[in-house]
Amino acid sequence: MRSILLCCLAVLLFAGATSAQDQAVAFVNARLIPIVGAPIENGTIIVQNGKITAIGPSASVKAPAGADIRDVAGKVIMPGLVDTHSHIGGPAGADSSGPIQPDIRILDSVDVRSPGIQKAQAGGITTVNVMPGSGHLNSGQTLYLKLRDGAGKIDDLLIFDKDGNYAGGIKFANGTNPIRTTGGGFPGTRARSAALVRGQFIKAQEYRDKIKKAGDDASKLPARDLAMEALVEVLDRKRVVHFHTHRHDDILTVLRLQKEFGFRLVLQHVSDAWMVADEIAAAKVPASIIFLDSPGGKLEAKDISGENGAALEKAGVLTGFHTDDGITDSRLFLRSGGLAVRAGMSREKALYALTMANAIMLDLQDRVGSLEVGKDADLIVLSGDPLSVYTHVLETWVEGQKVFDRTNPKDHLLAVGGFRVGESILLDHIYCFDNTLGGGN
Amino acid sequence: MKSKIFTTKTLRRNGSIMRSSVRQLHILLFMTLCLCVSAVITNAQIAVKGETVWTMAGEPISNGVVLIKDGKIEAVGTEGQVRIPTNYRVVSAKVVTPGLIDARTVVGLNGYLGQPHDQMAIDRSSSVQPELRAIDAYDARERLVTWLREFGVTTLHTGHQPSALISGQTMIVKTTGNTVEEAMIKQTAMISVALGQSGMGGQGRSPGTRSKAAAMLRAELIKAQESAKKDDPPNDLKGEIMYRVIKGEVPLLVYAERSIDIMTALRIADEFKIKIILEGAADAHMHLDEIKASGFPVILHPTMARSGGDRENLSMETAGKLKAAGIPFALQSGYEGYVPKTRVVLFEAGVAAANGLSRRDALASITIDAARILGIDNRVGSLAVGKDADIALYDGDPLEYATHCIGTIIDGNIVSEVER
Numbered sequence: 001m002r003s004i005l006l007c008c009l010a011v012l013l014f015a016g017a018t019s020a021q022d023q024a025v026a027f028v029n030a031r032l033i034p035i036v037g038a039p040i041e042n043g044t045i046i047v048q049n050g051k052i053t054a055i056g057p058s059a060s061v062k063a064p065a066g067a068d069i070r071d072v073a074g075k076v077i078m079p080g081l082v083d084t085h086s087h088i089g090g091p092a093g094a095d096s097s098g099p100i101q102p103d104i105r106i107l108d109s110v111d112v113r114s115p116g117i118q119k120a121q122a123g124g125i126t127t128v129n130v131m132p133g134s135g136h137l138n139s140g141q142t143l144y145l146k147l148r149d150g151a152g153k154i155d156d157l158l159i160f161d162k163d164g165n166y167a168g169g170i171k172f173a174n175g176t177n178p179i180r181t182t183g184g185g186f187p188g189t190r191a192r193s194a195a196l197v198r199g200q201f202i203k204a205q206e207y208r209d210k211i212k213k214a215g216d217d218a219s220k221l222p223a224r225d226l227a228m229e230a231l232v233e234v235l236d237r238k239r240v241v242h243f244h245t246h247r248h249d250d251i252l253t254v255l256r257l258q259k260e261f262g263f264r265l266v267l268q269h270v271s272d273a274w275m276v277a278d279e280i281a282a283a284k285v286p287a288s289i290i291f292l293d294s295p296g297g298k299l300e301a302k303d304i305s306g307e308n309g310a311a312l313e314k315a316g317v318l319t320g321f322h323t324d325d326g327i328t329d330s331r332l333f334l335r336s337g338g339l340a341v342r343a344g345m346s347r348e349k350a351l352y353a354l355t356m357a358n359a360i361m362l363d364l365q366d367r368v369g370s371l372e373v374g375k376d377a378d379l380i381v382l383s384g385d386p387l388s389v390y391t392h393v394l395e396t397w398v399e400g401q402k403v404f405d406r407t408n409p410k411d412h413l414l415a416v417g418g419f420r421v422g423e424s425i426l427l428d429h430i431y432c433f434d435n436t437l438g439g440g441n
Numbered sequence: 442m443k444s445k446i447f448t449t450k451t452l453r454r455n456g457s458i459m460r461s462s463v464r465q466l467h468i469l470l471f472m473t474l475c476l477c478v479s480a481v482i483t484n485a486q487i488a489v490k491g492e493t494v495w496t497m498a499g500e501p502i503s504n505g506v507v508l509i510k511d512g513k514i515e516a517v518g519t520e521g522q523v524r525i526p527t528n529y530r531v532v533s534a535k536v537v538t539p540g541l542i543d544a545r546t547v548v549g550l551n552g553y554l555g556q557p558h559d560q561m562a563i564d565r566s567s568s569v570q571p572e573l574r575a576i577d578a579y580d581a582r583e584r585l586v587t588w589l590r591e592f593g594v595t596t597l598h599t600g601h602q603p604s605a606l607i608s609g610q611t612m613i614v615k616t617t618g619n620t621v622e623e624a625m626i627k628q629t630a631m632i633s634v635a636l637g638q639s640g641m642g643g644q645g646r647s648p649g650t651r652s653k654a655a656a657m658l659r660a661e662l663i664k665a666q667e668s669a670k671k672d673d674p675p676n677d678l679k680g681e682i683m684y685r686v687i688k689g690e691v692p693l694l695v696y697a698e699r700s701i702d703i704m705t706a707l708r709i710a711d712e713f714k715i716k717i718i719l720e721g722a723a724d725a726h727m728h729l730d731e732i733k734a735s736g737f738p739v740i741l742h743p744t745m746a747r748s749g750g751d752r753e754n755l756s757m758e759t760a761g762k763l764k765a766a767g768i769p770f771a772l773q774s775g776y777e778g779y780v781p782k783t784r785v786v787l788f789e790a791g792v793a794a795a796n797g798l799s800r801r802d803a804l805a806s807i808t809i810d811a812a813r814i815l816g817i818d819n820r821v822g823s824l825a826v827g828k829d830a831d832i833a834l835y836d837g838d839p840l841e842y843a844t845h846c847i848g849t850i851i852d853g854n855i856v857s858e859v860e861r
Contacts, residue, residue, distance in 0.1 A: 293784050293788060294585060294588050294785065295553055295584070295588070296553030296555055296584070296585070297553070297777065301780055302553065302554060326747055327780060329745060332792070337842075338841075341843045342845065387842060388841060389794070389795050389841055390794070390795045391795075416758045417757055419724075419727060420753070420754060421753075
């Protein structure tokens, strides 16, 4: 009975939220950090229909009539965070049948009800690249998601382009993770790893050539090959490669492959970045790095340095951060910025690396990553300086909808943890929403 | 990783980062420097000045001075109260704290590489091995020991990891010295016991259930109890140490995350009238009354530990709740199977301070409160006359993300001057 009541309440709330979409929301008197452009000390930002409609000093930006006006004096507002590398939603990509499986789609394995997704909202993350693991040279296609609330199916989180395609990249890895002594086609050495990847790309070039030659003659088309189709998208620079790589020589191997096949690339982890920052810069390739509390834990990370951020900034590399959740906790993503600054990165670039740099790496720079008019209304309200340990994410908004509110006891629990945070409480919450969406379970 | 001789500051000043081609040379240089540092600056007379000095023995002192002589603290007070003799080397920092204490780690037994040859905190041949001594497996020169020292950590309670019902002994060391003997504070501190999933035998070996784990632990304690009744210490390594447990000389460090395991630990402690320290204790927030009533302290999981498994219910607010309930507790870096190979208690205290613990109590959980739980507060944990001169220096609020530890002093020796 109680749960029915709760659900009814949720229906009402949800209905209210839906109509609120049309209503403008004005956040007034905040310190705004737009990322693109200078911070605004006493600023107003207005969102409506899921987009940012105005931003500027409170003195000059006036809320439209009928707007929901929220006084956030003393608070800081910045864009929702973008995480270029996460495993929330428990995705399972390639299996043990082979080392290169580009046909695998992570789309088919993300659990949208996983509490990890809500915890990421609690950490201020609004856009995320969910990837399969690194135990393969290629473990499948990744997915760029918007962490909207009340998702009952993966479609509810997808990001579509104007042609109706959903956004995502593809995951590669080198170094020790894909190396297996069990055979089964898996590489036993680094050189074999590179050879296997080159071999697949050459095969994909031939597949593409056959399609080209066939022209309008369907009878001459090669048989459909899902793996080849994905790699052709990579060769055609339509699908970005996210390449897990740690050691300095492995990083250079990735750059060599990139040069040979011309694909678009984001280096992921890049533990030895400080050793080869100039080479990365010369290749004009972006890097997404992670911060660990100590070096080591695995051989390839023995030289990982907090100074990667500073070194890459100095070399002029487009640098972003990622959680690799569960390696680091999505709820503490802002901490990466704090640690980067601790090790010498500028505050500006550290904040950029949590937002806009990552948006660029995911080809979403026109929609997310900064507070600019026309962009998606993805923002976070903070209790103070984004790079202070004492600061909390108070609210997270995605496309004009509030998806996290620290004053809500359930959301508070998500932010800090507690009894069965990941389980019963949330499932209640989601099932209610799901019913309102007619999803069922 | 950059060579330690290049601090962040020098890195920026030089405007270039060390290249791998000269890395070996730099590592050599660094090692030489390290040896020089510990050899040269020995038992110097030092005056440590701090804009804020957290003595942890009273209110923080503004513009404070700590005088060090012969490895011990000679005087503590304001600049007005303490005259600095002219022959003392003066070291200054914005914030000064006692050297930090990691109340539970496996660093030194487990190394940073995470490879079988440097992971010595668990032997899987048996589920019950209380005779394993930490002293026989500790590498005083392990890189993680240096790493922690550079953040101001001066004391480690380290030993066998909580991955077997009884995995072995723990000990207390300083993060200095070239040998374990030089580092030693207390050779046999506690016996590591693990309840719940971590304590299961695996591969068909008992315990395979929680009840079996409790039965096996009780059986070991009953054996010891019988020796004690006869006042006859057994003449075997396992029996000897369990005899000391039942006599109350050595406490059990019981890793218990879930509610059910915490209650089992308290039940067994009560049955045998032994001393225990709870560690992990993710569900402690559900049992504040029971833990408080038991009088036993808690060495809490890292604030930023990953939730999941037996730690499903952990909360960043538990430290604050333990404090409010009046339960003695300390923070730990704990055991990590993968990355990061060690956590840093300074960081864990910072996040606890952001989640319900005062800054002072957060610092206490990694200094004086930890020292009390470990029974070493007569020597370390606060800045008071006569105590070991173990001091950490910071260029700002020690708990803040972007603050650096800029110096570490152990027994009056400056053992780190890098900026971390």
